[in-house]
Amino acid sequence: MLWLCLQFPKLPLEVLTRAQRDGDRKTAQAVVEEQLIVDANRPAAERGVETGLTIATACALCADLQLLQRDTRREEQQLQQLAQWGYSFTPVVSPQAAGSIDAGDNRFACLYLELSGCLKASGGLQPLLQQLKRELRQMRISTFMGLGHSPSAARMLSQLPEHRQWLRETGTPPTAQQWRQWISFCPSKLLDCDNKTIAKLYACGIKRVSQLLAIPLSEVGSRFGRGFVDYLARLNGGRHDPVPSYTPPPEFHNELFFPSPLDNSEQLLFPAGRLVRELCQQLQRRQLYSQQLRWKLDFGKRGCKVFSVETSRPLLDPQRLIALTRLQLERLTLEQPIQALTLTCDRLHPLDQQALDDDLFGENTALQRSHQLLDRLQARLGHEALSGVTLRESHLPEQAWASADTLVLQSGRNRKGHQLNPVNAPRPTWLLQRPDKLQSREHRLFYRGEIKLLQGPERIDGYWWQHGRHGRDYYIARGEEGGLYWVFQDLTSEDWYLQGIYS
């Protein structure tokens, strides 16, 4: 077993400031919880603001300090997100949340990854560690890591500077003998136990773990309790060290928070791009796709706005998804400043090979381009502005066609089954939205001048068994200017109507 422990010391700050551009990072910012500073960014730290100070002291040190309330819910979400990210490397992942400050527990949030199964696929230990670091840097999450043969050991060693230095240079995972040496070398204050136990250890003169391991276990047990002996055994590898295993949910959900609310949709593009890239990475690794991206603009207490970007085909190209999102954003007018941006995809489908448009050899490009065009049009004009037409089986002319969803456009060629045939009679190319009543005087009909009947009648009598009977005599008529019209006389009311135009 080879466990990697990734600790996230700056998570409370980073979940709140991750969405900022580089230019905004010059203001001093600090996260507070219960009147105490939890974390501070670099400009603030340079002026002496550090963890554990009270707000009053911190503000005295740095007058223009921006205080952000700690949001543990958001941290938890981010940790889940990171676990999902880690899941793309190895199937054995376990996230552990940070301790809360009021319980006196200042452990950082961390993530355990079991690496022994994925070294080969990633090209060895060092390339894997480099990749992990690089991707975390892209996500703007700072981390330090430790490697161990059990999660507890990995966690303890991640706190040891010498071990981290060694990890930066090593190329091969160490042997069991080396683990023992590393563990023995650790100072006792790094042990994962409460402050009282550590004080007790130091009072006994035990400054290093090696000294502790030299004492017979029964004596350690009588002094520090059974739990401590258990912990030592797990640390040493003498006992199993179980951690809760993580299974990824079948959806993507991520949120970016803006410390200073945005009031311009242009500014949204940068954080939106970051979310889309994270989504695409995630989807590609799990071989899934989503046809709908749901964006939520959170106005804080003043409600929220939801819009969705739909793609007609599986799309894993972040650039194109961002372009589609941009088209939607351009249509929006923001009434309120935005506090957070959320991206949700709740229906992820497994990707099959035929479904993906990105053909390596550029075949089928016409079809691909038509999908892209449809997506673009849909994103800017809205779903309702696009339609197609299909045939329907009906005697009534106005019911012999139906407005089709644009998706029918796609499946048209593959669809099999009942094929409808149009009626074998001259029908007009244009149909009026609803029949237009004609003026009639002394057996003469008028529509932009007098019209004369040429042919007819063709009787269409439908739904006589129902309440509203449709009995009509259809004629082809010509207007004064030569236009050909399709007119009918209602048999019950004897009124004349114009229904179509032979254009």
Next chain:
Amino acid sequence: MSNAENILQNKQLSEDSRHQRLSRLLARPDIWQAANGVSPENSRRGITTGYAALDALLAGRGWPRGATTELLVNQSGVGEMSLLLPALAEMTRREQMVVLVNPPFIPYAPALASAGVQLEKLLILHPRGHKDELWAVEQSLQSGCCGALLSWQGRQAPVDKDLRRLQLAAREGDCSHFHFRPASTATSPSPASLRLGLASDGEQLAVKLLKQLGGRSGQQLHLARNPDLTRRDRPLH
């Protein structure tokens, strides 16, 4: 190889490339070759209209490809759609999309299907507002996956700059753009490569060539309408 031979070969090569460049230039649809007249190898082949008499009048022996065609018609009903339907049906059979932007009425599916149009390839757009409409037309023309795009001039007449842009977009995407406009715009200049005035002449559709790039204009043509429509029964009234 001697020096002289080398020079001779170089000269030949450069002449070849110059000839190639010239022929490429001549193949452009917006270059009008008045001297050569209309010969099939010199002009780009158009899309056959389905009416032999009309094909004979048009420079490319059909609707121009990758260019705007303006159809000036005052009142629908004279047979303007049936003029286009054979070409549109052919395009949809070749798996090309046909886009209708803001048609004045509902395109009636049974009539289109019996004319041979594959309905799955038909896309109808109803953009709201003039700006969105121009955007949608330009995007569709440029996309390269549409065979033809039909648009109708709305209440707001497009300015010359927009028409030019659409013409360019049509060339870029190699899409035939058919633009229906009222007959009153016949006098105003337009960048379209073909302008036809359509009117009814009693029983027939009168087509007048108002402008044609790379060909003669001013001819009149009368096309008979579908005899099924114009057949006269015994008068009833």
